[in-house]
Amino acid sequence: MPRDLAEQLRENLMTSSFPRRQHRPGPALEPDTGLPQLNGVFDVDATRLSAHLGPLREQLDRLPARPQRSPEQQRLAEGLLQAGRSARLAFVRTHGERLHRELTHGGSRSLRLDALAYAAAGLVPGLTPTRQTIDAERAHDQVHKDGHELDQGILLWGLMRSRTAGTQILDAMLAPTARAQAALPEFSRTGIAGLGTVSLTRENGVATLTINNTSCLNAEDDRLAEDMETAVDLALLDDSTHVGVVRGGVMSHPRYNGRRVFCSGINLTRLYHGQISLVDFLLRRETGYIHKLIRGIRIPGADPLAPEGMREKPWLAAVDSHAIGGGMQLLLAFDHVVAESGAHFSLPAVQEGIVPGASNFRLSKVMGPRLARQVILGGRRIHAEEPEALTFCDQVVPPEQLDKAVAQAVETLDNPSVVSNRRMLNLVDEPLDQFRSYMAEFALEQAKRLYSADVIDNLERTWINRNRHQDN
Incomplete structure (x- = not known):
């Protein structure tokens, strides 16, 4: 991997505001990949993004499930996940409105949030988790998830920050x-x-x-x-x-x-x-x-x-x-x-x-x-x-x-x-546009909070204290 891309990836992983769990110090492990170069052309960038995300997911799938990972393996998993999130964020920041047009066939289809999230997984492989991936994660406690819902938050942030796409999404959600x-x-x-x-x-x-x-x-x-x-x-x-x-x-x-x-x-x-x-x-x-x-x-x-x-x-x-x-x-x-x-x-x-x-x-x-x-x-x-x-x-x-x-x-x-x-x-x-703008940021911010270390720790303490109270 070229040195400048490696340095860029390391900087992204260190400075990103996405949640990262804390672990004991150990040997540094990094995903063996660079960041995709996006040129602003939707079809080209979608292909490059999927090609970038595929190997990341393959490496993640080769690791043990989260509860069985060593601290080093977990750091590697977080690096892989973070590299994918940075790439997805860059893609939807550039192509959010066009992506919504593609998903809705030029606005002729009215799609609710869940339909958009899963349709995007089919249109741009790897952009968002499939329904099967989300269903599999729901079988685990919050602490044992890799947080693939974060990718849904990134997607919906990218869509709803567009006035045109976001307004259409809110309109779809108002249908019975x-x-x-x-x-x-x-x-x-x-x-x-x-x-x-x-x-x-x-x-x-x-x-x-x-x-x-x-x-x-x-x-x-x-x-x-x-x-x-x-x-x-x-x-x-x-x-x-x-x-x-x-x-x-x-x-x-x-x-x-x-x-x-x-x-x-x-x-x-x-x-x-x-x-x-x-x-x-x-x-x-x-x-x-x-x-x-x-x-x-x-x-x-x-x-x-x-x-x-x-x-x-x-x-x-x-x-x-x-x-x-x-x-x-x-x-x-x-x-x-x-x-x-x-x-x-x-x-x-x-x-x-x-x-x-x-x-x-x-x-x-x-x-x-x-x-x-x-x-x-x-x-x-x-x-x-x-x-x-x-x-x-x-x-x-x-x-x-x-x-x-x-x-x-x-x-x-x-x-x-x-x-x-x-x-x-x-x-x-x-005003509807103010609400739309707020919900775009909320989609991303709440997704990050769900998987933040302090939220997990709060849940652990609440659950342990509740069980102790019931036992007494």
């Missing part, structure tokens, strides 16, 4: 899911839909979405994200629904048995066991059902000026007990929030080591920059009785008055002019 469309006739007829971890019931024009992930205090995971999006779609598609309400169900967890809980944030047990997906959870929830709460759903092929083109409705949240992490993030998307006195709110993502979704995009506008930093960076918990709670809650009432407060707020929101006015408010509060 196939599951919701299949369930719509029955829900429209009965007003009842059981969707696994959530249920949806309609009465007098109000669709109530109840989160029922009861054994884990309504903690969020891949399954809940799918069920939530399906329920939100159904409420938006259903002609008889005027207003949507989201509330936590009654818990079976010993600590809250018989009590309602709104949401306890990301399921750290599933994250520890490698069962939290970058694409199907962390990105899907932000660009899927949470974004749909704000903007509604778009009917593919329909005229946006026609009544059936966009389906948008007002949403209310009723908070019992607490809204932690993703639960507090979710509140920022609602038109009205009613909380019981005694409830509390927090965003412990910094302590966990990850990024709290789109809270960094929305919270300063709601609470002000200083308080937002206290909550996000300092882990400040807000109690419903504090004046600060009224920056993101519209009402705080005694528990016995919560149902009445919800009913009164629903009556106010059930007004034909509310939809148009909330749409105009959201255009000012959350």
Whole structure:
């Protein structure tokens, strides 16, 4: 390998911001490859990239699985992975918009995030992991993964940073899911839909979405994200629904048995066991059902000026007990929030080591920059009785008055002019292009955080402490 390329690779490996685990000192091992020379021509660069990535993957596949690697072998694996990530980053930085055109046949196909991620693996071999690779990694705890999801984060960063491609992706994510469309006739007829971890019931024009992930205090995971999006779609598609309400169900967890809980944030047990997906959870929830709460759903092929083109409705949240992490993030998307006195709110993502979704995009506008930093960076918990709670809650009432407060707020929101006015408010509060730009950076930053050493260490400590507590 030419000396200048070797020096360039070593410099990239030393200075990159991608996460690297720490190991004991040992003999230096480096991947035997240089960086591909990209010339800006898509087809040529795609061929060169695949030719560059193939040998890297072959060398990685010859190593033992991560738990069985020696420190030297792990350093070699990290060098191989980092060399591939640097090359992928350079490719999508140059060709993100063209790549999206190729994947969507010039924009004629509307592809969601997961479809884009796996289609890219077929179009440019090695650019992103195949579904088989991701499925195989999900069989391992987070600490034992090589982090191939990082390559998906790189791809989606490259696509969404393009205004044209990113806007089309967000538009695709606003379309109703196939599951919701299949369930719509029955829900429209009965007003009842059981969707696994959530249920949806309609009465007098109000669709109530109840989160029922009861054994884990309504903690969020891949399954809940799918069920939530399906329920939100159904409420938006259903002609008889005027207003949507989201509330936590009654818990079976010993600590809250018989009590309602709104949401306890990301399921750290599933994250520890490698069962939290970058694409199907962390990105899907932000660009899927949470974004749909704000903007509604778009009917593919329909005229946006026609009544059936966009389906948008007002949403209310009723908070019992607490809204932690993703639960507090979710509140920022609602038109009205009613909380019981005694409830509390927090965003412990910094302590966990990850990024709290789109809270960094929305919270300063709601609470002000200083308080937002206290909550996000300092882990400040807000109690419903504090004046600060009224920056993101519209009402705080005694528990016995919560149902009445919800009913009164629903009556106010059930007004034909509310939809148009909330749409105009959201255009000012959350411009689509700003959200797109944020989500592009979030895709890459969150992917890096998922596999950072401090996140793994936090999970290990949390898991060990939890097991010790259960044993005692």
